[in-house]
Amino acid sequence: MCLALPARIVALDGDDATVDLGGVRKGVSIALTPGVAVGDYVIVHVGHAIGVVDPEEAQRTLALFAELAAMEDKPA
Template sequence: MCLAIPAKLVELLANEQAIVNLGGIRKEISIALVPGVAVGDYVIVHVGHAIGRIDPEEAERTLALFGEMAEFDAQQAELAP
């Protein structure tokens, strides 16, 4: 199983590289597989590579669900003996 997460593209760099925002963390990724992306686009990131664009509303919903899962996990950890 693989995991790809949505990230907002915040800066284009040389050599098909870009900076994305992953929940407040800025990370350099390759955009070679997704030609034509622009600053402000949301992309799906898997192991340091953008593998596709994603609709902004879908990206926000997905990120909100990840946040809810993290909050649930934290609550469960507090309840554990």
């Protein structure tokens, strides 16, 4: 199974960007998403931004991931 995560772009440098993934900063390639800007949300898969996502949709997705993580932390 493959998983792609929404991340917010915090810095740009040519075809590379730094994104924020839940407080973790990571370098990714933005070669597949020309025209992105700082503040945009992109879908990241194995070090590459593969698409741009609406900020509201990104927030909903991140909230669902947080909810799943909270459920995993609860004892059975």
